[in-house]
Amino acid sequence: MLKTKQSSRKINKILFCAAEATPLAKVGGLADVVGSLPKAMRSQGVDVRVLLPAYSTISLSKLAAKKIISFSLLVDGKKEAVTIYEAKVQGTVFYLLQNKKYFKGEVYDGDNARKYLFFSRAALLALPLLPFKPSIIHAHDFHAAPIISELSLQDRNKRPGLVLTIHNLQHQGWVKTRTAAAFGFKIDEFPQAAFNHQKGDWLNLLAAGIATADKITTVSPNYAQEILTPTYGHRLEELLRSRRQDLSGIINGIDVESYNSTTDVNLAQTYSSADMISGKDVNKKAVRTYLNLENNATPLFVFVARFSEQKGLDLFDGNALWNLNRTYPFQLVLLGSGEEKYESLALNLSRSMRENIRTLITFDEVLARNLYAAADYFLIPSLFEPCGLTQMIAMRYGAVPLVRATGGLKDTVKDRETGLVFKDYSASSFISTFEKALRLYYKKNKKYQNMRQQGGRKDWSWTASAPTYKRLYDSI
Ligand code: ADP
Numbered sequence: 001m002l003k004t005k006q007s008s009r010k011i012n013k014i015l016f017c018a019a020e021a022t023p024l025a026k027v028g029g030l031a032d033v034v035g036s037l038p039k040a041m042r043s044q045g046v047d048v049r050v051l052l053p054a055y056s057t058i059s060l061s062k063l064a065a066k067k068i069i070s071f072s073l074l075v076d077g078k079k080e081a082v083t084i085y086e087a088k089v090q091g092t093v094f095y096l097l098q099n100k101k102y103f104k105g106e107v108y109d110g111d112n113a114r115k116y117l118f119f120s121r122a123a124l125l126a127l128p129l130l131p132f133k134p135s136i137i138h139a140h141d142f143h144a145a146p147i148i149s150e151l152s153l154q155d156r157n158k159r160p161g162l163v164l165t166i167h168n169l170q171h172q173g174w175v176k177t178r179t180a181a182a183f184g185f186k187i188d189e190f191p192q193a194a195f196n197h198q199k200g201d202w203l204n205l206l207a208a209g210i211a212t213a214d215k216i217t218t219v220s221p222n223y224a225q226e227i228l229t230p231t232y233g234h235r236l237e238e239l240l241r242s243r244r245q246d247l248s249g250i251i252n253g254i255d256v257e258s259y260n261s262t263t264d265v266n267l268a269q270t271y272s273s274a275d276m277i278s279g280k281d282v283n284k285k286a287v288r289t290y291l292n293l294e295n296n297a298t299p300l301f302v303f304v305a306r307f308s309e310q311k312g313l314d315l316f317d318g319n320a321l322w323n324l325n326r327t328y329p330f331q332l333v334l335l336g337s338g339e340e341k342y343e344s345l346a347l348n349l350s351r352s353m354r355e356n357i358r359t360l361i362t363f364d365e366v367l368a369r370n371l372y373a374a375a376d377y378f379l380i381p382s383l384f385e386p387c388g389l390t391q392m393i394a395m396r397y398g399a400v401p402l403v404r405a406t407g408g409l410k411d412t413v414k415d416r417e418t419g420l421v422f423k424d425y426s427a428s429s430f431i432s433t434f435e436k437a438l439r440l441y442y443k444k445n446k447k448y449q450n451m452r453q454q455g456g457r458k459d460w461s462w463t464a465s466a467p468t469y470k471r472l473y474d475s476i
Contacts, residue, residue, distance in 0.1 A: 014048045015134035017144035021050050024058050027107050029389045030167045036255035038092040040462030044470045053103045053119050054096035063087040069129045076182045082122045113175040117183040120146035136161040142173030145209025152212035161476035164213035168386050169234045173205035193239045214476050216247045219387035220408030224249025252387040253462030261397050266369045273456050276398045287374035291358045298329045299441045302375035304368050307338035312381030313345050315430040318352050328438035331356045375399035377437050381430045385409045395455030418455040
């Protein structure tokens with residue numbers, strides 16, 4: 001009988017290695033993806049499990065986590081104990097890697113270089129001991145990239161397939177070579193690309209992963225193109241262009257069961273597309289009362305993000321907003337935390353317009369969900385945006401996104417159909433689109449409501465992208 005060409009690997013067992021995953025540890029979209037994609041892959045017949053640091057903020061006893069492996073490793077010649085716990089969370093098996101020193105506290109506090117070098121080294125030692133034998137290791141971002149570069153040194157026919165997903169190219173994990181060496185990484189085994197862009201004895205962990213993975217993905221088709229250019233490549237564009245054949249952009253989905261306005265228990269009131277206007281009104285009132293904002297007929301704009309250079313807070317021109325508010329009154333709520341510069345920028349905005357702007361410097365999942373439900377418009381004026389999940393969540397909750405045409409925002413928001421889109425990264429472009437949003441709300445409300453409905457009808461689940469991941473795994 002004729003033998004057809006078949007993939008040499010059994011691709012039904014995948015191990016994700018990542019720094020964040022909902023519902024256990026979240027800072028941004030990385031957590032949403034690592035938390036929800038394994039569930040979606042189950043429908044493709046693929047068993048995806050997650051290896052995650054057991055940060056001390058995760059309650060192992062509440063998860064009824066079982067201790068399955070203990071070993072130790074040497075850091076700077078000193079023994080460090082590692083324990084791996086297994087827990088099933090929302091149907092997904094997690095391997096939680098514990099070390100009391102390195103994973104004390106929250107996700108990214110402390111020395112991130114040392115923290116994730118430790119995670120990667122411990123993961124490499126744990127792999128042969130785990131009861132799960134993955135055919136593919138899928139590493140997410142620089143935190144797990146050294147796992148890829150080290151495994152790539154093994155015989156290709158004997159090792160698992162290696163996939164690296166770039167969720168954000170800005171964070172590359174630059175570490176001193178002697179720091180990497182302290183965690184047992186052999187510096188002369190790293191690919192040349194890891195040393196290219198910085199003088200001295202520094203090593204770029206993400207570049208090492210990009211150079212050595214079998215396949216590299218990023219989280220939207222448009223961002224996969226953008227990062228090949230100097231504007232968006234964060235100095236890795238040349239390396240990425242050299243791996244073009246193996247690089248693809250797969251748009252993220254969201255967990256549509258969790259982000260569902262008809263069932264979301266966190267909301268003041270649940271609502272469906274049929275009673276969206278009245279339902280959102282109740283939520284808007286509740287948010288206004290909570291934030292001590294007047295309950296009036298003005299539209300509510302919301303911004304929920306990490307406060308960093310990426311998210312476009314520089315474009316919020318206080319004077320222009322003040323002027324705009326005199327013609328078309330509005331309210332604005334900013335929720336987030338991060339860099340001090342952007343926290344004070346946001347706080348200054350609310351101080352200068354006390355009646356209608358509120359800034360909340362915190363990470364608050366419940367408040368964020370209430371803001372999605374209350375918002376008329378959701379602002380995402382990002383400088384760059386690998387995929388962006390908030391525009392999808394916003395549309396699902398009937399908030400019209402106002403976004404810059406970049407990365408995944410360009411792939412997911414259609415100007416004047418499902419949202420408002422501007423091109424230039426400038427305060428004037430942003431403010432004029434803000435004004436457009438206000439005019440639409442006040443003068444063409446029917447058109448505005450129609451836009452909101454159109455966004456609400458889009459399917460942001462993993463239905464389209466899960467089979468694409470399956471095909472990618474199959475191709476290795
Ligand atoms: P990024 O990964 O760059 O932070 P994404 O748009 O991909 O941006 O994902 C952000 C996720 O984090 C969304 O689920 C958003 O609701 C959530 N989020 C961001 N900031 C906050 C906050 N301050 N409080 C609660 N949730 C937040």
